[in-house]
Amino acid sequence: MTGAWIFFGAQHPAATGGPINYSSPRLRRDGGDRTDEFATSFLRLISKTTEAKLRDTAELQKQLDEQCGLTDKIQKALDKSLEQMASEAAELAAFRLRFGEIQAAASEQRTST
Secondary structure: OOOOOOOEEEEOOOOOOOEEEEHHHHHHHHHHHHHHHHHHHHHHHHHHHHHHHHHHHHHHHHHHHHHHHHHHHHHHHHHHHHHHHHHHHHHHHHHHHHHHHHHHHHHHHHHHH
């Protein structure tokens, strides 16, 4: 027994339970109601800090969800554009092939006349 006034309070940020606190017998005896008020203030502080952390986490999760949704939309638009480009490239190749056949036929016709 030290006879000292001691107050100890702790809360781990990732804890799932509530905070712990300890008041020495002398502090409780000499401090009376003030000791209870001090402990209550500590618990309120921890509660508000935990709530703020949860709000920040919720806000970050909301932003992440929004960005994921935006990423999905962009990916779908990109996929559609790539499909369209592939279709147009195939069409262009078919036109080039047909143009080559027409040029060959025209060249053959010129040489035969």
